Amino acid sequence: MDGKGIGRKVWAIPGGHIPMGSAEPEPEFTSRDELCLLNTNEQPAQVEITIYYSTADPVGPYRLTVQPRRVRHVRMNDLIDPQAMPLDTPYASVIEADVPIVVQFYRLDSRRAENAILGTIAYPVDE
Amino acid sequence: MDGKGIGRKVWAIPGGHIPMGSAEPEPEFTSRDELCLLNTNEQPAQVEITIYYSTADPVGPYRLTVQPRRVRHVRMNDLIDPQAMPLDTPYASVIEADVPIVVQFYRLDSRRAENAILGTIAYPVDE
Amino acid sequence: MDGKGIGRKVWAIPGGHIPMGSAEPEPEFTSRDELCLLNTNEQPAQVEITIYYSTADPVGPYRLTVQPRRVRHVRMNDLIDPQAMPLDTPYASVIEADVPIVVQFYRLDSRRAENAILGTIAYPVDE
Amino acid sequence: MDGKGIGRKVWAIPGGHIPMGSAEPEPEFTSRDELCLLNTNEQPAQVEITIYYSTADPVGPYRLTVQPRRVRHVRMNDLIDPQAMPLDTPYASVIEADVPIVVQFYRLDSRRAENAILGTIAYPVDE
Numbered sequence: 081m082d083g084k085g086i087g088r089k090v091w092a093i094p095g096g097h098i099p100m101g102s103a104e105p106e107p108e109f110t111s112r113d114e115l116c117l118l119n120t121n122e123q124p125a126q127v128e129i130t131i132y133y134s135t136a137d138p139v140g141p142y143r144l145t146v147q148p149r150r151v152r153h154v155r156m157n158d159l160i161d162p163q164a165m166p167l168d169t170p171y172a173s174v175i176e177a178d179v180p181i182v183v184q185f186y187r188l189d190s191r192r193a194e195n196a197i198l199g200t201i202a203y204p205v206d207e
Numbered sequence: 208m209d210g211k212g213i214g215r216k217v218w219a220i221p222g223g224h225i226p227m228g229s230a231e232p233e234p235e236f237t238s239r240d241e242l243c244l245l246n247t248n249e250q251p252a253q254v255e256i257t258i259y260y261s262t263a264d265p266v267g268p269y270r271l272t273v274q275p276r277r278v279r280h281v282r283m284n285d286l287i288d289p290q291a292m293p294l295d296t297p298y299a300s301v302i303e304a305d306v307p308i309v310v311q312f313y314r315l316d317s318r319r320a321e322n323a324i325l326g327t328i329a330y331p332v333d334e
Numbered sequence: 335m336d337g338k339g340i341g342r343k344v345w346a347i348p349g350g351h352i353p354m355g356s357a358e359p360e361p362e363f364t365s366r367d368e369l370c371l372l373n374t375n376e377q378p379a380q381v382e383i384t385i386y387y388s389t390a391d392p393v394g395p396y397r398l399t400v401q402p403r404r405v406r407h408v409r410m411n412d413l414i415d416p417q418a419m420p421l422d423t424p425y426a427s428v429i430e431a432d433v434p435i436v437v438q439f440y441r442l443d444s445r446r447a448e449n450a451i452l453g454t455i456a457y458p459v460d461e
Numbered sequence: 462m463d464g465k466g467i468g469r470k471v472w473a474i475p476g477g478h479i480p481m482g483s484a485e486p487e488p489e490f491t492s493r494d495e496l497c498l499l500n501t502n503e504q505p506a507q508v509e510i511t512i513y514y515s516t517a518d519p520v521g522p523y524r525l526t527v528q529p530r531r532v533r534h535v536r537m538n539d540l541i542d543p544q545a546m547p548l549d550t551p552y553a554s555v556i557e558a559d560v561p562i563v564v565q566f567y568r569l570d571s572r573r574a575e576n577a578i579l580g581t582i583a584y585p586v587d588e
Binding site: 092095132137 | 213231236241244245247276277280309310311312313320322323325326327328331
Binding site: 150 | 553566574579583584586
């Protein structure tokens with residue numbers, strides 16, 4: 081890579097829903113939603129996540145930094161400021177960064193004894 | 208966000224197929240297809256869903272509203288007007304809104320005792 | 335819809351691999367790869383699928399028709415002309431149509447007693 | 462196909478994480494991440510993969526060739542030069558080729574007795 085960051089500055093993932101309960105050993109198998117944020121830039125990416133709900137106003141921003149030339153996998157379950165993320169509740173995430181990044185969504189659903197997983201590249205918003 | 212809605216006005220998801228039967232407790236583990244609709248606009252999104260089948264004419268529109276700055280996760284199983292959605296039948300969804308939205312597709316297949324899940328951003332139609 | 339077909343004329347899905355074996359009742363739970371083809375046009379879509387392999391020349395085209403305003407879910411396992419699709423073999427699909435369509439990929443892996451599934455919109459080739 | 466290669470030259474997949482451990486028979490059910498690389502060109506694709514980590518500098522390039530008109534499914538677990546890929550570690554992949562290719566990501570998680578799978582088209586970087 082030539083140091084030029086790849087990706088987009090705004091991403092969205094409408095299908096958030098942290099499963100409640102885990103039938104398998106934690107923290108490895110904790111049911112969770114994750115955002116996977118790749119920053120290929122030579123500078124830090126300042127990221128702001130806004131959470132949309134079905135029956136309440138949006139909450140945010142949740143602020144975090146992805147260091148230069150690093151990836152960061154963020155468990156949504158762990159976001160607590162400005163408000164702890166609720167379990168078993170439909171939500172959507174809008175991710176905004178000050179430099180281009182790439183965003184993927186991942187879920188591990190371990191409510192039953194066996195794993196179920198899903199993953200998709202988030203929606204890259206047109207600029 | 209500055210109030211400008213993100214996304215597209217037309218989306219498609221060809222791979223619909225609501226699994227018939229659920230080996231786990233309902234409604235939490237009911238086998239289902241879901242559309243996850245994010246409206247980041249300051250105004251409501253009027254949404255029309257048209258269902259395409261393999262051997263019958265399209266059915267629709269199914270009308271619903273997503274309130275401003277809200278997400279809505281819609282179980283396809285619950286759509287009944289103008290016609291109840293059939294189970295165990297291949298179908299496709301075309302989603303049209305009067306303002307830009309973002310659409311994700313989700314399936315929970317609980318026909319066996321353990322979960323299986325999939326999720327993908329829908330296809331954003333070129334405008 | 336106004337009758338104008340949505341989508342693209344060329345799609346690709348590199349990750350084909352039909353699982354060999356099914357631990358659950360067939361044909362409902364047969365392990366399989368599927369292509370889900372949506373034709374929103376007022377005319378039939380003539381589709382040609384070319385299969386790429388790791389160590390052999392491409393095979394095709396596999397020809398099929400999607401009727402106007404219909405969806406068709408095609409089990410790759412069922413493609414036999416010009417050559418039966420092999421199981422447990424890496425392959426890729428390139429899908430070409432004479433009108434715009436939308437393509438989604440689905441896998442059911444039932445080699446174990448419980449289901450595993452995945453699904454993703456195929457890659458829409460730039461035109 | 463007319464021999465003109467389809468796809469893009471740069472792709473990214475932020476959500477890498479090879480599951481550690483396999484409860485099912487190997488190598489068929491080995492827990493793994495895979496990159497599925499389709500080269501529809503009439504010439505070989507020279508591919509370079511760079512791996513990004515959370516707390517260490519990027520490693521690469523991992524070099525490999527995809528022959529003309531071939532697909533190649535690469536288990537990330539098998540990449541050892543310039544450095545063996547670690548298990549149970551968050552990472553991202555950036556894939557660069559000298560001709561257009563198409564890239565899909567796949568995971569088999571067999572840490573429990575039953576399979577879990579996910580798959581998504583990688584993010585095609587704007588050119």
